[in-house]
Amino acid sequence: MEERRIWILPEFLASQIAAGEVVQRPESVVKELVENALDAQAATVAVTVHGAGKRLVHVVDDGCGMSRADVELCIRRHATSKVRTLEDLHRICTLGFRGEALASIAAVSQLEIRTRRPEDAIGWRLLAEPETEPRIEPWAGDKGTQVLVRNLFYNVPARRKFLRSDLTEFRLIADTMTRFVLGHLGVRFLLSDERALLFDVPPGTLTERFAALFGEELAQRMLPVEAEYEGFRVWGLIGHPECARPSRTQQFWFVNRRWVYHKGLSHAVYTAYEQLLESGMYPVFVLHLEVDPERVDVNVHPQKHEVKFDDERQAFAAVLRAVSEALGRHHLAPTVALAQDPVVVERLGQGESLVVNRLTGEVLAPEQIPSRRWTGQGVGHRTPGTSPRESPLFSVGVPAVFTELEQPVRCWQLHNTYIFWETPEGVRIVDQHVAHERVLYERFRRQWDAGERLPQRLLLPLALRLEPSTYALLEEFAELLTRLGFELEWETGREVRLAAVPAALPAGQEERVVTELLAALHEYRQLPRRTSVEEHLLATLACKAAIKAGQPLSEHEIRQLLRELQQCTLPFVCPHGRPVVIELTREELDRLFERR
Numbered sequence: 001m002e003e004r005r006i007w008i009l010p011e012f013l014a015s016q017i018a019a020g021e022v023v024q025r026p027e028s029v030v031k032e033l034v035e036n037a038l039d040a041q042a043a044t045v046a047v048t049v050h051g052a053g054k055r056l057v058h059v060v061d062d063g064c065g066m067s068r069a070d071v072e073l074c075i076r077r078h079a080t081s082k083v084r085t086l087e088d089l090h091r092i093c094t095l096g097f098r099g100e101a102l103a104s105i106a107a108v109s110q111l112e113i114r115t116r117r118p119e120d121a122i123g124w125r126l127l128a129e130p131e132t133e134p135r136i137e138p139w140a141g142d143k144g145t146q147v148l149v150r151n152l153f154y155n156v157p158a159r160r161k162f163l164r165s166d167l168t169e170f171r172l173i174a175d176t177m178t179r180f181v182l183g184h185l186g187v188r189f190l191l192s193d194e195r196a197l198l199f200d201v202p203p204g205t206l207t208e209r210f211a212a213l214f215g216e217e218l219a220q221r222m223l224p225v226e227a228e229y230e231g232f233r234v235w236g237l238i239g240h241p242e243c244a245r246p247s248r249t250q251q252f253w254f255v256n257r258r259w260v261y262h263k264g265l266s267h268a269v270y271t272a273y274e275q276l277l278e279s280g281m282y283p284v285f286v287l288h289l290e291v292d293p294e295r296v297d298v299n300v301h302p303q304k305h306e307v308k309f310d311d312e313r314q315a316f317a318a319v320l321r322a323v324s325e326a327l328g329r330h331h332l333a334p335t336v337a338l339a340q341d342p343v344v345v346e347r348l349g350q351g352e353s354l355v356v357n358r359l360t361g362e363v364l365a366p367e368q369i370p371s372r373r374w375t376g377q378g379v380g381h382r383t384p385g386t387s388p389r390e391s392p393l394f395s396v397g398v399p400a401v402f403t404e405l406e407q408p409v410r411c412w413q414l415h416n417t418y419i420f421w422e423t424p425e426g427v428r429i430v431d432q433h434v435a436h437e438r439v440l441y442e443r444f445r446r447q448w449d450a451g452e453r454l455p456q457r458l459l460l461p462l463a464l465r466l467e468p469s470t471y472a473l474l475e476e477f478a479e480l481l482t483r484l485g486f487e488l489e490w491e492t493g494r495e496v497r498l499a500a501v502p503a504a505l506p507a508g509q510e511e512r513v514v515t516e517l518l519a520a521l522h523e524y525r526q527l528p529r530r531t532s533v534e535e536h537l538l539a540t541l542a543c544k545a546a547i548k549a550g551q552p553l554s555e556h557e558i559r560q561l562l563r564e565l566q567q568c569t570l571p572f573v574c575p576h577g578r579p580v581v582i583e584l585t586r587e588e589l590d591r592l593f594e595r596r
Contacts, residue, residue, distance in 0.1 A: 040061060110149075185203060470518055
């Protein structure tokens with residue numbers, strides 16, 4: 001008889017393998033049990049852990065409880081109260097639905113469940129261990145359910161060995177509980193370990209809960225978001241650009257109250273913040289997206305951390321619109337008005353022009369290009385050659401911080417760097433370099449969109465001798481530089497003659513600016529591309545051409561700069577995200593002189 005090489009795994013071994021997909025660490029246990037409590041309509045959920053959840057995870061809720069028949073079935077694989085038909089699977093409204101959590105936990109721990117329904121006089125207690133028959137006995141206790149998970153992975157030492165330190169594992173549990181607090185505003189949550197109660201957060205608004213978790217000071221810098229687009233409702237809080245962090249740790253996405261990780265939705269937020277943040281900084285946000293359950297697939301990842309939408313494009317557009325409008329209401333960015341046409345931006349390279357759908361990243365064929373194109377800074381719909389203020393789809397008025405300048409008011413310069421003017425509330429300060437950088441960037445942007453070239457010819461062409469890699473880089477981006485107003489004459493070898501430069505470029509700085517532009521282009525090829533290459537180039541040129549710190553300005557020049565800044569679409573930050581204007585109120589100044 002031929003030797004057999006395929007066999008059926010024993011049930012206990014198959015259960016342990018399946019458990020590895022659902023229960024990866026103590027945090028996974030907490031997540032699954034709290035989700036079950038929320039699906040049971042609990043108003044209060046209390047979580048206690050010992051040994052960072054390795055020795056004990058104890059979850060108590062005041063939900064609907066279970067009958068004896070339900071207790072018998074609940075730890076079997078694929079036993080669930082949430083999905084019965086294929087139609088239910090297409091319209092999932094609960095956090096759990098696969099019927100794997102309790103079975104997986106029971107396969108790798110010593111499990112105890114205590115439960116009672118409100119209508120029952122007595123409840124039930126289940127005790128289960130791997131490879132043994134579970135015991136069920138009567139239990140007298142409060143309505144709701146308690147689940148105690150002891151000695152996680154005690155029968156799978158290899159898995160237990162790869163757990164992290166207690167501090168790390170507990171931090172992951174705290175992170176998960178934080179998400180529940182921000183995702184389910186009507187539920188009271190408690191978290192404690194064997195030493196102390198870490199938090200007890202009662203029901204409240206999103207702002208109140210954010211303040212309870214991250215502090216009142218940061219909560220006061222959060223901006224409300226509320227918008228609806230094509231069946232997608234987006235609401236929540238976004239941070240003022242000044243609150244940006246060097247990591248993404250304070251970013252939370254919820255889809256139908258389920259915490260998810262979704263690159264596309266986060267990218268929509270980053271697009272709305274484009275040019276408001278310095279490189280390497282990330283916005284703070286807590287955003288909820290609500291959509292018909294039939295339009296979202298949550299059955300994508302074993303941990304249910306990822307989702308897919310029936311129309312990723314519309315989801316992206318809804319988030320971009322909501323966040324941009326919230327920033328626009330606070331004069332931090334132009335308000336977006338989305339059209340039915342695809343959003344496209346122009347990208348050039350190797351002498352060719354491409355039209356790219358900004359929502360999806362796909363390159364559009366000529367027949368797909370709409371008659372009106374999306375151009376500019378990526379947050380507006382206008383025809384080429386028109387400024388944002390001329391477009392009826394932009395709703396940006398004169399920023400409030402500049403209204404005093406409509407009246408005669410004294411302005412002065414400090415250290416030939418900062419421009420001051422007095423206001424009824426205090427004093428406002430403008431950094432002259434970053435202000436001029438913003439003015440020049442928007443001027444260059446308008447010229448670029450309109451296809452204008454304003455070169456200034458040099459009396460004597462400037463010879464540039466370049467190393468091979470830099471020469472190749474210049475060849476690659478020659479058309480971009482030409483559109484900016486540079487005129488290049490190619491000589492033999494690796495020599496290039498610079499015959500003309502943009503009119504705004506300071507005299508005598510031509511070679512330095514070209515060198516720095518080439519360095520910026522080289523950097524663009526090496527870094528994650530959050531902006532298009534032309535925007536990167538325009539921002540760099542504006543920075544190099546702007547007046548510098550230490551340069552004295554006459555009163556007429558100061559007022560002219562402020563008038564031009566007032567007309568900008570985004571007057572509060574330079575193209576690289578640095579603040580242009582700050583305000584010190586009288587109260588803030590008084591506090592500086594208070595007795596310590």
